[in-house]
Structures are given as C-alpha cells and as structure tokens.
Amino acid sequence: MQPFIFDALPTRVVFGSGTLSQLKAEATRLGTTRALILTTPNQATTGMQVGEALGDLFGAVFSGAVMHTPTHVTEEALVALRQTGADLVVSIGGGSTIGLGKALALRTGVNQLVIPTTYAGSEMTPILGQTDDGLKTTVRNLAVLPETVIYDVDLTMSLPTALSATSGINAIAHAVEALYAKDRNPIISMIAEEGIRSLATSLPSIRAKSYDQDARKRALYGAWLCGYCLGSVGMALHHKLCHTLGGSFGLPHSETHTVILPHAVAYNSQAAPEAMSAISRAIGASDAANGLYDLISGLGADQALSLIGMPEDGIERAADIAVASPYWNPRPIEREALRDLIARAYVGKRPSL
Known part of the structure; x- marks a missing residue:
C-alpha cells in the first residue's frame, strides 16, 4: 500500500427519520442567538415551518436562493443577514440553497446548519461554486464547510x-x-x-x-x-x-x-x-x-x-x-x-x- 494523507472533515452529522425535531437543540449547541432561514422561492413555506421549529431563535426567511449561486443573489442575502443580526444560517433544500449558505459563510464567517432535501451532497464539502457574469468558479475553503448537517429521511419522501x-x-x-x-x-x-x-x-x-x-x-x-x-x-x-x-x-x-x-x-x-x-x-x-x-x-x-x-x-x-x-x-x-x-x-x- 502506498503512503497517503487523510484529512477528516469536522462536520457533525445527525442522520435518521424524524431528526428535524432536533433542530433547535442543534442550533443551541452552536451558540445561536438568531437564525436566518435560506430557501428557494418554491420552498418559502417550508422555511417558515422550519422557523417555527426554532422558536425564539428564528429571525427571518430569505427565499431567493437559485442555482449556480449568482453573486448578486448573495449580495441580497447579505443584506438580510445583517438586518436580521443572525449568527446562524439554516439552509434547507438542495445545492442552490446550500450554496448560498456557503457564500454567506465565506464572506462573514456565519455558522451553517444544513437540512438537505435532495441527494446533491454539497452539504458535506468545503467547496463553493458561484457564478458572476456567466462564469462559474469554485472555491475550496474550510470556511464554507457547514458545522452541522441534519439528514431527515422523512423530508426526502416526497422528492419527485x-x-x-x-x-x-x-x-x-x-x-x-x-x-x-x-x-x-x-x-x-x-x-x-x-x-x-x-x-x-x-x-x-x-x-x-x-x-x-x-x-x-x-x-x-x-x-x-x-x-x-x-x-x-x-x-x-x-x-x-x-x-x-x-x-x-x-x-x-x-x-x-x-x-x-x-x-x-x-x-x-x-x-x-x-x-x-x-x-x-x-x-x-x-x-x-x-x-x-x-x-x-x-x-x-x-x-x-x-x-x-x-x-x-x-x-x-x-x-x-x-x-x-x-x-x-x-x-x-x-x-x-x-x-x-x-x-x-x-x-x-x-x-x-
């Protein structure tokens, strides 16, 4: 066997059925005082439901995430993050929403808690792909790796x-x-x-x-x-x-x-x-x-x-x-x-x- 180097990624994973019920406890574990929920336009209602599960930690929902993480959308989300005073972004959805959370983390250092509803896998990577003027570039930086991922199988049951x-x-x-x-x-x-x-x-x-x-x-x-x-x-x-x-x-x-x-x-x-x-x-x-x-x-x-x-x-x-x-x-x-x-x-x- 050839010599090799293995770096273990430090993301905490909560996996199972019904694990969304642990959302507030996981947010509290990260020292959260206020959370901004990120979704796509089609999942805005789901974002409000997630906000309700956070109780007094819920700040607001930003539902403007789109695919390929265009930088102008990130700028809009940055305004919402600052207005909310959030120290945690909760990204629920697929790669579009997760990418936006990563873009915010890269720019501000905000903590991320991700709730995937697809099989994209972006939640487990320190990689951000973002688009500016039609050109997509990637960044690999541990600053964009989410702190916690909650996998709830129940949320994928209705995935077409x-x-x-x-x-x-x-x-x-x-x-x-x-x-x-x-x-x-x-x-x-x-x-x-x-x-x-x-x-x-x-x-x-x-x-x-x-x-x-x-x-x-x-x-x-x-x-x-x-x-x-x-x-x-x-x-x-x-x-x-x-x-x-x-x-x-x-x-x-x-x-x-x-x-x-x-x-x-x-x-x-x-x-x-x-x-x-x-x-x-x-x-x-x-x-x-x-x-x-x-x-x-x-x-x-x-x-x-x-x-x-x-x-x-x-x-x-x-x-x-x-x-x-x-x-x-x-x-x-x-x-x-x-x-x-x-x-x-x-x-x-x-x-x-």
Missing part, C-alpha cells in the same frame, strides 16, 4: 422520482471522481464505492415505488457518503465540464451531471483502470461508462444536453472554456477529444471508449 434520479446520479459523480482523484486514498475509495453502490441499488427502487422508505434511507445514506468523498479529495474532468456548462449556459445542475457522467468516465477509462473496476463492482456492470449510461436510462432521466437547454452552437465555446483552466485529470485534457465528448453528450449518444 425524476429529481431523485438526477440528484442521485449527481451524488454518484462525486464518488466516481474521488476514485481517480490525484489525492485519492484507500479510505475515501472504500467510502466512494459504498456510496455508489447504495445509490445505484436504491434509485431504481425509488423509481418503481417513490415512497419506499428503506430505499429512501439508502439513497440519503449514499448521498452523504458521496458528498463526503467530494469534500475530501480533488475533482477532475467531470466536475470541470459540468461547472463550465452550468455556469456558461444556465443548465440545471443535477441534470447536467447526469448527462455528462458516463462520457467523462469513458474519457478516463483507460487512464484509471482501478477506479473503473470499483465503479463496475458498485453498479453491477461489466463496463463502468456504459453501465452508468444504462443505469441512467433505466431511471428515465434525460441523457442529452440538447434536452436540458444546451444550444448546439455552444459546443465549441464549452470546449474552449473547459481547456482554458483545466482541473487535474488522470488523462490529459485534449481539446478535440473534449469537443467530441461534448458533441456526443449533446445528442445523447452512448459514451465512446
């Missing part, structure tokens, strides 16, 4: 099956890239394979029966593990492409990850054989890239960038942006190969090995 699928594949992507990350280690690789397996077995069950509580538990557990992987080691081609496509063309986050993942895996297949073997074991397939493509197909998710809002004339631009400042990747980033990858993903073809 379509969103469950893409959100779950987004989580799988975190673990996939952890398996071939430059700074990978055997601990994270073990967690990554278990996370992929948990989601790959539970997502089809959720599609067949949305209110299958056991499947929902396994999916949320898998999302936690996959998110932990993303927070612990570096990212590579897949995440660079998704950040480029999402930030530059306004594509939906989890849907973009779902389309790109099999193609990014195929691109790296020859350069990362051990990772491919682990992925294949976890999903029960003979080939990692095509196995992921088939898994996604079975979930009924869109598999073409053209179906989620990508303009055809954006293929060349996306390739240019992705190679301008590439992440480390096990296979060198080649502009024409990358362009072909994006073109195949645009029409939804099978990944090319």
Whole structure:
C-alpha cells in the first residue's frame, strides 16, 4: 500500500427519520442567538415551518436562493443577514440553497446548519461554486464547510422520482471522481464505492415505488457518503465540464451531471483502470461508462444536453472554456477529444471508449 494523507472533515452529522425535531437543540449547541432561514422561492413555506421549529431563535426567511449561486443573489442575502443580526444560517433544500449558505459563510464567517432535501451532497464539502457574469468558479475553503448537517429521511419522501434520479446520479459523480482523484486514498475509495453502490441499488427502487422508505434511507445514506468523498479529495474532468456548462449556459445542475457522467468516465477509462473496476463492482456492470449510461436510462432521466437547454452552437465555446483552466485529470485534457465528448453528450449518444 502506498503512503497517503487523510484529512477528516469536522462536520457533525445527525442522520435518521424524524431528526428535524432536533433542530433547535442543534442550533443551541452552536451558540445561536438568531437564525436566518435560506430557501428557494418554491420552498418559502417550508422555511417558515422550519422557523417555527426554532422558536425564539428564528429571525427571518430569505427565499431567493437559485442555482449556480449568482453573486448578486448573495449580495441580497447579505443584506438580510445583517438586518436580521443572525449568527446562524439554516439552509434547507438542495445545492442552490446550500450554496448560498456557503457564500454567506465565506464572506462573514456565519455558522451553517444544513437540512438537505435532495441527494446533491454539497452539504458535506468545503467547496463553493458561484457564478458572476456567466462564469462559474469554485472555491475550496474550510470556511464554507457547514458545522452541522441534519439528514431527515422523512423530508426526502416526497422528492419527485425524476429529481431523485438526477440528484442521485449527481451524488454518484462525486464518488466516481474521488476514485481517480490525484489525492485519492484507500479510505475515501472504500467510502466512494459504498456510496455508489447504495445509490445505484436504491434509485431504481425509488423509481418503481417513490415512497419506499428503506430505499429512501439508502439513497440519503449514499448521498452523504458521496458528498463526503467530494469534500475530501480533488475533482477532475467531470466536475470541470459540468461547472463550465452550468455556469456558461444556465443548465440545471443535477441534470447536467447526469448527462455528462458516463462520457467523462469513458474519457478516463483507460487512464484509471482501478477506479473503473470499483465503479463496475458498485453498479453491477461489466463496463463502468456504459453501465452508468444504462443505469441512467433505466431511471428515465434525460441523457442529452440538447434536452436540458444546451444550444448546439455552444459546443465549441464549452470546449474552449473547459481547456482554458483545466482541473487535474488522470488523462490529459485534449481539446478535440473534449469537443467530441461534448458533441456526443449533446445528442445523447452512448459514451465512446
């Protein structure tokens, strides 16, 4: 075994069913005097319900979170934070809301308590992706790592099956890239394979029966593990492409990850054989890239960038942006190969090995 370095992330996790009832106790544990609730516009009512659970610690709800964390929305939330005098932000929802909480923490140092309602996994990472003038950039800083995460399976029971699928594949992507990350280690690789397996077995069950509580538990557990992987080691081609496509063309986050993942895996297949073997074991397939493509197909998710809002004339631009400042990747980033990858993903073809 090769020497390695493992840094344990210090987030406190409360996992189970009905765990939202522990919200006020967890907020008090962080020394909270006033909390600002963050939600998307569609979850404003849920935000008020969470506020009621906080009792006298509740300050206000800011319901303006949107995907890709645009900086102008963060500026609006900063005003609400200062007006409320909050020393805690409670982010309930998926990656959009969690990203906004992280952006506030980066700028002010405010504590974060996160209540995920999807499988995005952002709550377990010290990574913030934010967009300014159509360009999405990422920051890795422990200052944006939430102090506490409350996983309540009950809050995911009504997550639509379509969103469950893409959100779950987004989580799988975190673990996939952890398996071939430059700074990978055997601990994270073990967690990554278990996370992929948990989601790959539970997502089809959720599609067949949305209110299958056991499947929902396994999916949320898998999302936690996959998110932990993303927070612990570096990212590579897949995440660079998704950040480029999402930030530059306004594509939906989890849907973009779902389309790109099999193609990014195929691109790296020859350069990362051990990772491919682990992925294949976890999903029960003979080939990692095509196995992921088939898994996604079975979930009924869109598999073409053209179906989620990508303009055809954006293929060349996306390739240019992705190679301008590439992440480390096990296979060198080649502009024409990358362009072909994006073109195949645009029409939804099978990944090319």
